[in-house]
Amino acid sequence: MTSTPHISVQNLNVHIANQHILKDISINIPNKKVTSIIGPSGCGKTTLLKSFNRLLDNTPDVKITGKVLVDGEDIYDPNAEITHIRKKMGLLSQRPYPLPMSIYDNVAYGPRIHGNPKKAELDELVETQLKATGLWNEVKDRLKAPASKLSIGQQQRLCLARGLAVEPEIILGDESTSALDPTSTHIIEDLFIELKEKYSIVLVTHILRQARRVSDYIIFVYMGKIIEFGPTEEVLLNPKQELTKEYVKGFIS
Numbered sequence: 001m002t003s004t005p006h007i008s009v010q011n012l013n014v015h016i017a018n019q020h021i022l023k024d025i026s027i028n029i030p031n032k033k034v035t036s037i038i039g040p041s042g043c044g045k046t047t048l049l050k051s052f053n054r055l056l057d058n059t060p061d062v063k064i065t066g067k068v069l070v071d072g073e074d075i076y077d078p079n080a081e082i083t084h085i086r087k088k089m090g091l092l093s094q095r096p097y098p099l100p101m102s103i104y105d106n107v108a109y110g111p112r113i114h115g116n117p118k119k120a121e122l123d124e125l126v127e128t129q130l131k132a133t134g135l136w137n138e139v140k141d142r143l144k145a146p147a148s149k150l151s152i153g154q155q156q157r158l159c160l161a162r163g164l165a166v167e168p169e170i171i172l173g174d175e176s177t178s179a180l181d182p183t184s185t186h187i188i189e190d191l192f193i194e195l196k197e198k199y200s201i202v203l204v205t206h207i208l209r210q211a212r213r214v215s216d217y218i219i220f221v222y223m224g225k226i227i228e229f230g231p232t233e234e235v236l237l238n239p240k241q242e243l244t245k246e247y248v249k250g251f252i253s
């Protein structure tokens with residue numbers, strides 16, 4: 001990895017209700033690349049992803065130690081400003097959660113909250129983000145229709161457009177294609193590949209085929225520890241660690 005990491009995790013430990021969930025995690029997430037977190041169910045993938053934008057804060061009985069530096073700023077510093085940190089990251093969850101409003105208003109929502117854009121600016125912004133997520137031609141004639149009328153795959157792309165509209169730097173995806181049909185999955189995967197030109201992307205996925213197709217780097221997590229991290233082809237085709245080999249072969253699920 002040549003450029004400065006976008007997220008640098010240093011000796012991160014997460015305990016929830018006396019369970020040691022993440023164990024001394026240190027990792028550098030590369031800038032403007034796709035990094036996928038893989039590993040068996042319950043190994044801590046989602047917990048690791050959530051630690052990047054302080055989404056664990058509201059988990060009852062959570063204890064977090066160590067550092068997560070985003071652009072060099074420790075987000076767990078008591079003086080860190082959560083709104084500022086969260087604005088840098090867009091989160092795409094497993095299922096699309098469009099807001100109960102029109103297609104247009106979903107995308108305009110964030111910019112309206114964060115500023116007071118003029119109508120012409122908003123129109124342009126909505127169009128740009130709907131184009132960026134490949135939705136524009138599908139929805140341009142029904143921007144005032146409720147977002148709930150869209151297919152699940154379109155709703156997920158709308159959620160991505162909504163996230164991009166507040167100009168994040170990092171996109172976090174938590175199994176964000178798991179509710180989608182194969183065609184919509186393919187579209188979202190292609191979008192991730194395109195969007196890495198502008199954003200650093202971190203994905204949690206169970207699907208090794210997807211990890212191989214979209215990611216530049218892979219993190220393999222097992223029982224709360226990082227076992228292996230490296231370029232996708234290396235980790236998936238020529239893993240160094242026995243545990244990674246077993247997982248990639250399908251012996252651990």
Ligand SMILES: Nc1ncnc2c1ncn2[C@@H]1O[C@H](COP(=O)(O)OP(=O)(O)OP(=O)(O)O)[C@@H](O)[C@H]1O
Pocket residue numbers: 016017021039040041042043044045046047048059060
């Ligand atoms: N809020 C919580 N309260 C108690 N335990 C939790 C909580 N969140 C996560 N855990 C535990 O932390 C461990 C890691 O969970 P996590 O969701 O990060 O795993 P995962 O690798 O993403 O799993 P999956 O692939 O099944 O989604 C699990 O044992 C889980 O039960």
